[in-house]
Amino acid sequence: xxxxxxxxxxxxxxxxxxxxxxxxxxxxxxxxxxxxxxxxxxxxxxxxxxxxxxxxxxxxxxxxxxxxxxxxxxxxxxxxxxxxxxxxxxxxxxxxxxxxxxxxxxxxxxxxxxxxxxxxxxxxxxxxxxxxxxxxxxxxxxxxxxxxxxxxxxxxxxxxxxxxxxxxxxxxxxxxxxxxxxxxxxxxxxxxxxxxxxxxxxxxxxxxxxxxxxxxxxxxxxxxxxxxxxxxxxxxxxxxxxxxxxxxxxxxxxxxxxxxxxxxxxxxxxxxxxxxxxxxxxxxxxxxxxxxxxxxxxxxxxxxxxxxxxxxxxxxxxxxxxxxxxxxxxxxxxxxxxxxxxxxxxxxxxxxxxxxxx
Amino acid sequence: xxxxxxxxxxxxxxxxxxxxxxxxxxxxxxxxxxxxxxxxxxxxxxxxxxxxxxxxxxxxxxxxxxxxxxxxx
Numbered sequence: 495x496x497x498x499x500x501x502x503x504x505x506x507x508x509x510x511x512x513x514x515x516x517x518x519x520x521x522x523x524x525x526x527x528x529x530x531x532x533x534x535x536x537x538x539x540x541x542x543x544x545x546x547x548x549x550x551x552x553x554x555x556x557x558x559x560x561x562x563x564x565x566x567x568x569x570x571x572x573x574x575x576x577x578x579x580x581x582x583x584x585x586x587x588x589x590x591x592x593x594x595x596x597x598x599x600x601x602x603x604x605x606x607x608x609x610x611x612x613x614x615x616x617x618x619x620x621x622x623x624x625x626x627x628x629x630x631x632x633x634x635x636x637x638x639x640x641x642x643x644x645x646x647x648x649x650x651x652x653x654x655x656x657x658x659x660x661x662x663x664x665x666x667x668x669x670x671x672x673x674x675x676x677x678x679x680x681x682x683x684x685x686x687x688x689x690x691x692x693x694x695x696x697x698x699x700x701x702x703x704x705x706x707x708x709x710x711x712x713x714x715x716x717x718x719x720x721x722x723x724x725x726x727x728x729x730x731x732x733x734x735x736x737x738x739x740x741x742x743x744x745x746x747x748x749x750x751x752x753x754x755x756x757x758x759x760x761x762x763x764x765x766x767x768x769x770x771x772x773x774x775x776x777x778x779x780x781x782x783x784x785x786x787x788x789x790x791x792x793x794x795x796x797x798x799x800x801x802x803x804x805x806x807x808x809x810x811x812x813x814x815x816x817x818x819x820x821x822x823x824x825x826x827x828x829x830x831x832x833x834x835x836x837x838x839x840x841x842x843x844x845x846x847x848x849x850x851x852x
Numbered sequence: 853x854x855x856x857x858x859x860x861x862x863x864x865x866x867x868x869x870x871x872x873x874x875x876x877x878x879x880x881x882x883x884x885x886x887x888x889x890x891x892x893x894x895x896x897x898x899x900x901x902x903x904x905x906x907x908x909x910x911x912x913x914x915x916x917x918x919x920x921x922x923x924x925x
């Protein structure tokens with residue numbers, strides 16, 4: 495797509511809620527069949543420490559509803575002015591209808607509010623944000639964007655390659671008309687790589703069967719079924735380091751900014767080595783590229799960019815005017831980025847899920 | 853960065869106790885796995901050489917790695 499820019503539209507609130515169970519990697523070594531040496535290496539090399547996951551009866555929408563309620567309770571944002579609710583997730587409450595419609599009622603949003611789901615993973619925040627900016631640009635007052643995933647929906651319970659990396663989170667973000675400098679977006683897709691990150695069976699193309707639901711030991715050493723998420727780590731890593739640095743460079747060029755003009759590069763938190771490699775290739779100082787989210791909370795899929803802001807950058811986002819570059823990349827293959835301005839937004843520290851919010 | 857500096861850094865980053873030598877075969881280095889390749893990419897980037905995992909997978913020896921890094925191994 496060509497690059498798109500918007501004027502006088504910005505994020506004004508952002509809240510992230512994570513699952514309430516904190517699990518340390520060493521506590522899961524039996525479950526994943528990891529020996530002490532491998533655990534030590536994962537901790538030292540990739541920096542894996544903990545991940546926050548939701549209880550078995552908690553859905554992604556529950557995390558997002560808690561986040562959205564927090565915004566309505568702590569800001570002057572009027573629910574009646576929300577004209578669209580967009581929910582980006584791969585872990586919907588039901589196969590149908592769209593979860594966003596149920597969330598409209600749970601949140602007490604007006605019936606005049608458009609509500610729908612977008613099925614995307616790690617690029618999803620950028621796509622959702624672009625959609626929200628477009629709706630506000632077309633005249634809507636305020637849009638509520640919710641993003642996130644609860645990973646037990648698709649990550650194999652004993653998959654030692656993928657599951658130890660994953661965390662559960664749901665973010666709510668308000669986008670509205672407000673005085674702000676131009677924002678810039680670019681979105682990309684490459685369906686030729688769809689098999690590198692995929693739940694191969696259980697859809698219409700390859701329906702669910704007794705066999706497709708049985709977890710088995712795979713060539714890569716993981717135990718998973720054909721209805722669990724598969725990731726070809728090498729392909730995804732190569733995809734990320736080949737696409738994200740050029741994406742950020744072209745966005746900065748389009749926006750007319752040098753690296754120095756960007757306060758933070760908030761990237762999808764796939765793993766710290768991808769982020770370090772991207773930062774190095776962009777020639778930006780490491781302190782501008784937060785990379786701790788995956789190590790503390792786990793990979794939060796579409797919520798990992800807001801999850802990083804709420805988790806580690808709450809103070810500067812709440813007190814300062816910032817210019818940021820963001821990028822999401824992953825399943826699809828799908829990727830996108832934006833250069834945005836934020837103006838002392840409501841962005842409290844990450845919340846932990848509390849059941850009474852349901 | 854000299855070739856020796858590069859090898860010391862690579863050894864440290866892949867968390868290998870023993871020194872790496874130009875004639876070592878990667879198949880004889882138990883620490884050299886997919887995780888080590890991620891680490892190695894950062895070491896390459898530190899010296900300003902961009903490679904990807906495919907490039908590293910083609911390497912059979914430390915000599916191949918050094919040549920990829922631009923040293924006359």
